[in-house]
């Protein structure tokens with residue numbers, strides 16, 4: 289049914305329209321300034337006092353600070369802040385989803401912030417008008433062209449400016465009823481790239497498509513993934529307290545890490561399916577934690593160093609493409625001031641230094657090359673890359689360590705945990721990162737082939753949806 293709406297909006301309703309526009313721009317850019325402005329809006333779900341407290345405390349970004357629960361808030365404010373951060377994540381994923389529309393953005397904002405239930409009548413009229421403006425903008429776009437946040441914001445600004453005289457006539461279509469779409473080429477927006485997203489693409493383009501283009505729902509995570517999340521969380525806090533191994537006797541360090549692990553596991557308790565699973569993983573982490581402390585102390589005795597960063601956010605622009613990520617730990621050597629990039633691995637890990645080099649050479653792992661270039665670009669002299677295994681409580685912690693040299697020798701297939709990696713190899717990885725980013729950003733992309741390696745599918749979240757996945761020989765009769 290066509291519906292005619294004459295819009296009259298007051299100042300508060302204009303703020304609502306601005307809020308919707310800010311969130312659209314945030315979804316497109318993840319700009320922290322927009323997240324802060326949205327947080328301080330009267331529609332964010334938080335009181336002005338709490339919103340400002342978060343803005344003051346959040347150094348690296350408000351969403352990150354909320355997710356890591358760095359801000360001392362009351363129970364209700366804490367829940368509201370997490371709802372806010374989750375809403376921003378939903379909007380971002382919705383923006384990047386294939387076939388997404390501007391109208392869906394407005395509807396998602398309304399749902400995520402429960403605007404229908406909380407706003408006053410004038411604001412409700414503004415919300416309806418914003419939805420109509422967004423629907424009209426969708427209808428006017430050529431087929432196959434993705435909606436752009438800036439264009440929606442300009443349309444909303446016109447709405448706010450001309451509101452009193454706006455007479456908008458647009459059919460209102462129930463949100464969940466869709467016409468079948470014609471197949472069309474996916475147009476990927478320019479965005480930030482993470483090393484792990486490039487690694488996903490290199491391993492299986494179909495998986496990348498499911499995760500980053502469709503924003504497909506993944507499973508909620510396994511006990512193993514929550515074990516990893518809790519361990520990372522605990523180590524971050526442990527090294528904020530203990531940047532040097534000589535800060536206290538080893539028993540004290542063990543107790544400190546154990547306390548942080550205890551807190552971390554309680555925090556992520558709901559991620560474990562049963563109490564038994566929770567208890568098993570917690571005990572595994574405690575035992576691994578003791579081995580970690582032993583390694584930390586021993587290493588510092590041999591080569592004294594300080595931890596100079598934990599969960600350090602890094603950004604790097606390469607040939608016009610932006611890459612982002614977090615480095616688990618950065619160490620600075622006392623004697624040489626050289627920096628080691630440390631990555632914790634709570635899952636499977638390359639068995640030798642040469643095996644890891646092999647993965648880099650085959651473009652299956654971009655993480656350490658990216659961190660190397662990001663920190664080098666920031667002025668550090670990075671001389672070592674280290675992967676620290678935290679999976680097996682029955683073995684001593686023995687990292688894979690790669691010393692960065694101008695040219696490394698040929699790769700072998702034996703070898704130990706310590707080896708070298710050439711700057712020429714890191715440079716090849718850097719060029720490949722740009723190449724993949726360019727193909728993803730500048731598309732259009734027409735097809736996303738499945739991997740040819742059935743091993744890559746073993747723990748893939750999209751196994752059930754992915755009919756073309758390769759099968760192992762032994763599984764062929766089963767399908």
Ligand code: SF4
Nearest residue numbers: 492495738745748754
């Ligand atoms: S199941 Fe295998 S082929 Fe399919 S998306 Fe996952 S990794 Fe790729």
